[in-house]
Amino acid sequence: VNLSNQIAAGEVIERPASVVKELLENAIDAKSTRIRIDFIDAGLKQIIVQDNGTGIPSDQIDLAFTRHATSKISNEHDLFNVGTLGFRGEALASIAAVSHVEILTNSGGASGTRAEFAAGVKKAQEEAAATKGTQITVKDLFYNTPARLKYLRSPRTEIMKIVDIVNRIALGYPDIALTLMNEGRVLLRTAGNGNLQQTVSSVYGRSIAEKMLPFKSSDNDFEVTGLISKPGLTRSTRNFISILLNGRYINNFQLATAVMDGYGTNLAAKHYPIAVIKIKVDPLLVDVNVHPTKKEVRLSKETELSRLITNAISSALLAKDV
Numbered sequence: 001v002n003l004s005n006q007i008a009a010g011e012v013i014e015r016p017a018s019v020v021k022e023l024l025e026n027a028i029d030a031k032s033t034r035i036r037i038d039f040i041d042a043g044l045k046q047i048i049v050q051d052n053g054t055g056i057p058s059d060q061i062d063l064a065f066t067r068h069a070t071s072k073i074s075n076e077h078d079l080f081n082v083g084t085l086g087f088r089g090e091a092l093a094s095i096a097a098v099s100h101v102e103i104l105t106n107s108g109g110a111s112g113t114r115a116e117f118a119a120g121v122k123k124a125q126e127e128a129a130a131t132k133g134t135q136i137t138v139k140d141l142f143y144n145t146p147a148r149l150k151y152l153r154s155p156r157t158e159i160m161k162i163v164d165i166v167n168r169i170a171l172g173y174p175d176i177a178l179t180l181m182n183e184g185r186v187l188l189r190t191a192g193n194g195n196l197q198q199t200v201s202s203v204y205g206r207s208i209a210e211k212m213l214p215f216k217s218s219d220n221d222f223e224v225t226g227l228i229s230k231p232g233l234t235r236s237t238r239n240f241i242s243i244l245l246n247g248r249y250i251n252n253f254q255l256a257t258a259v260m261d262g263y264g265t266n267l268a269a270k271h272y273p274i275a276v277i278k279i280k281v282d283p284l285l286v287d288v289n290v291h292p293t294k295k296e297v298r299l300s301k302e303t304e305l306s307r308l309i310t311n312a313i314s315s316a317l318l319a320k321d322v
């Protein structure tokens with residue numbers, strides 16, 4: 001067993017939802033237009049992520065499962081100019097270190113490749129029939145790390161965490177047709193037609209999507225677009241504010257506060273908005289190398305961006321006179 005892979009796995013792969021997030025982001029980076037996720041037993045028994053993206057050539061499978069090997073950046077400049085969701089080359093190696101992984105992939109040839117890994121070691125690789133794209137099956141997650149298993153919450157909570165992350169990523173990619181299934185039962189299905197309002201409808205339901213207002217604003221550095229709920233439509237937590245920076249779902253207190261300021265959030269009454277905020281920015285203004293899960297980012301000109309968000313939202317609400 002490769003110890004450093006297990007240590008890295010502890011940082012990147014905390015729970016089944018982390019596996020789903022990493023595999024889903026890889027599928028997106030591979031330019032997939034259709035992605036299907038299916039899990040069993042809150043993801044502990046099995047997680048399958050199937051995409052129609054670029055696939056992986058058979059001679060690059062070992063590399064894909066090697067830690068710090070990434071096909072996405074090649075030099076130091078790229079590290080500060082990250083245009084993909086992944087770039088650390090840690091996810092597949094980390095997942096394989098704590099589970100049984102099977103990959104079936106085809107990068108466009110007549111046939112594809114099937115390979116198997118257990119506890120980070122390759123057990124088999126062979127030519128196999130496959131359509132273009134990649135299917136990764138993760139079985140028996142944390143079977144060799146009992147301490148990690150113990151730390152997990154109830155199956156219900158773990159499923160909620162999977163749904164939450166897939167929902168937020170779905171909101172960031174309205175042009176990808178995403179399906180999430182729990183033991184064959186559909187939890188989320190998006191059309192993938194590029195329409196954000198329809199994606200919100202798939203995620204939160206039609207009655208909510210109908211009460212969302214679009215907003216848009218930009219300056220020299222940022223372009224901000226999104227949807228915000230009309231004042232009557234509130235939630236009791238800030239969890240329904242999703243911020244996507246260049247497609248990456250991020251946690252950012254200051255930007256969430258900017259959304260709430262624009263909305264005129266009533267903190268005392270616990271009336272928070274539902275919102276989807278999509279920010280486009282030159283990757284050079286963003287440092288995603290703060291934390292292994294990349295959920296925290298360091299952003300230049302955060303104050304300017306905050307003001308832009310607050311103004312965009314408050315003027316959208318004013319204009320509609322809602």
Ligand code: ADP
Binds near residue numbers: 053088
């Ligand atoms: P990272 O995403 O940071 O590069 P990962 O460990 O997640 O690292 O993936 C390693 C490499 O495997 C990627 O750089 C990519 O080349 C390849 N890869 C992983 N998943 C897919 C996929 N679904 N489709 C195509 N290539 C993939």
Ligand code: MG
Binds near residue numbers: 022025085091
């Ligand atoms: Mg990745």
